[in-house]
Amino acid sequence: MDQPQAIELRGLVRRFGERTVLREVSVSVPTGATLAVLGRNGAGKSTLLRILATLLRPHAGDIRVLGEELPRRGFAVRGRVGFLGHEPLLYRDLSGRENLGYQARLHGMTSTRVEEVLDAVGMRERADEPVRLLSRGMVQRLAVCRVVLHRPGLLLLDEPLANLDPAATELVAPLIGRGCGATRILTSHDPRAALAEADLVLGLEGGRAAFLTEPSRVDSDSVARLYA
Amino acid sequence: MRENRAPGTWQTVVTVLRKDLLLELRGLETVPAMVLLALTTLVVFHFGLGRDTIDGQLAAGVLTVTLLFAAMLGINRLFVAEREQGGFDAFLLAPVDRSTLLVAKALALFAFLVVLEVIAVPAFGLLLLGPPLGRVLPGLVAMLVLGDVALAVIGTLVSAIAVHTRARDLIGPIIGLPLLLPALIGMARGVGPLLVAHGSSWPPGKWVLILALYDVVFALLSYAVFDFLLED
Numbered sequence: 001m002d003q004p005q006a007i008e009l010r011g012l013v014r015r016f017g018e019r020t021v022l023r024e025v026s027v028s029v030p031t032g033a034t035l036a037v038l039g040r041n042g043a044g045k046s047t048l049l050r051i052l053a054t055l056l057r058p059h060a061g062d063i064r065v066l067g068e069e070l071p072r073r074g075f076a077v078r079g080r081v082g083f084l085g086h087e088p089l090l091y092r093d094l095s096g097r098e099n100l101g102y103q104a105r106l107h108g109m110t111s112t113r114v115e116e117v118l119d120a121v122g123m124r125e126r127a128d129e130p131v132r133l134l135s136r137g138m139v140q141r142l143a144v145c146r147v148v149l150h151r152p153g154l155l156l157l158d159e160p161l162a163n164l165d166p167a168a169t170e171l172v173a174p175l176i177g178r179g180c181g182a183t184r185i186l187t188s189h190d191p192r193a194a195l196a197e198a199d200l201v202l203g204l205e206g207g208r209a210a211f212l213t214e215p216s217r218v219d220s221d222s223v224a225r226l227y228a
Numbered sequence: 229m230r231e232n233r234a235p236g237t238w239q240t241v242v243t244v245l246r247k248d249l250l251l252e253l254r255g256l257e258t259v260p261a262m263v264l265l266a267l268t269t270l271v272v273f274h275f276g277l278g279r280d281t282i283d284g285q286l287a288a289g290v291l292t293v294t295l296l297f298a299a300m301l302g303i304n305r306l307f308v309a310e311r312e313q314g315g316f317d318a319f320l321l322a323p324v325d326r327s328t329l330l331v332a333k334a335l336a337l338f339a340f341l342v343v344l345e346v347i348a349v350p351a352f353g354l355l356l357l358g359p360p361l362g363r364v365l366p367g368l369v370a371m372l373v374l375g376d377v378a379l380a381v382i383g384t385l386v387s388a389i390a391v392h393t394r395a396r397d398l399i400g401p402i403i404g405l406p407l408l409l410p411a412l413i414g415m416a417r418g419v420g421p422l423l424v425a426h427g428s429s430w431p432p433g434k435w436v437l438i439l440a441l442y443d444v445v446f447a448l449l450s451y452a453v454f455d456f457l458l459e460d
Binding site: 055075079080081088089091092093103106107 | 233234235239240243247250251254255309313314315317318319320321322323324459
């Protein structure tokens, strides 16, 4: 029997004005697997993640996320996806606890869950300080809390370890790392780290899929060409 | 409480409204600026008109223009935190009815306008208005509430359109002012007869009705199109 697919893309196209950012991208990701998306700046990695998160509409292609067709069934996907982009999506004048409480209410979660995730990333002590007073690393830890607060089945992680020191990286690993249990799509500018985390690797070059394969079959030349 | 159950419409409205009011209380950015602008405008009118007191339609016009100026400031700032701090994305990722954002933002703007008027209307009475306000206060409050609903609903709609554009500070007034014009005329015409010594204590029914109808039409229209405005 075929393994259920968390993500199925066929011929995905997305344009911004005249510029085509994603060209005929096709990929399938089995449930529970990790797809690492590699490519240099502007290759279309973030756009891909935003489309999967229902934040952007595709211009062509067939897309199924968690069994639902996008963009038609976007409402059925929202709330089942955790999206960590370049911005933490936290209000600077609110504390970490207030931000997460707000998010928890929007996702129908309890305050107990807020304390649970704060505890998991070691932020309980600083959770009442306004976000604007926290270091970038701490804000990133809170952003990770926001992403996993509602126990999403699909994690879309754009440079998830940015600004995190080794200790913080270890703290967030059970929430967004390989063993978290969710299907993960992650982008990274550190190909070696991304390959170590992945079950599948998608190399994007100018919006096209340069390769889609298992990490063991990605040679250093292909990666070098991607970033050349 | 069971986890992961999508919140209901009013629960979401209250959640977003509470967050907006908390952000305003923390930052004190919008309402103080609106109040300051209104008071400054009244002072300018006081000296500019060269009269100790005004009444009737002139007074209604001055009050309406003053409130409009201050409201435009609030309208322009309504979605600033959502745009600058990623609030839009965070909201769009939640399993909630997107139109609740319109309702919550309109209620927040309405609350800002009420606070503004609690300060600006007595100031208007002290600085410019000839006839006393006491007797006509219920009628005046009714007209202000109807006017505030129009400002809040249309303001939220326009602000949501403008916030996605590069010229957002211009787009707000360019789209908003023509849409608000009928409501503002209705408000001024309805308030005018109240601000006359020994005049009517209740606004003319025609203007109350027109303003109420305008509120209902734009509330429904905004609710119908708001979801599309949040699409990329």
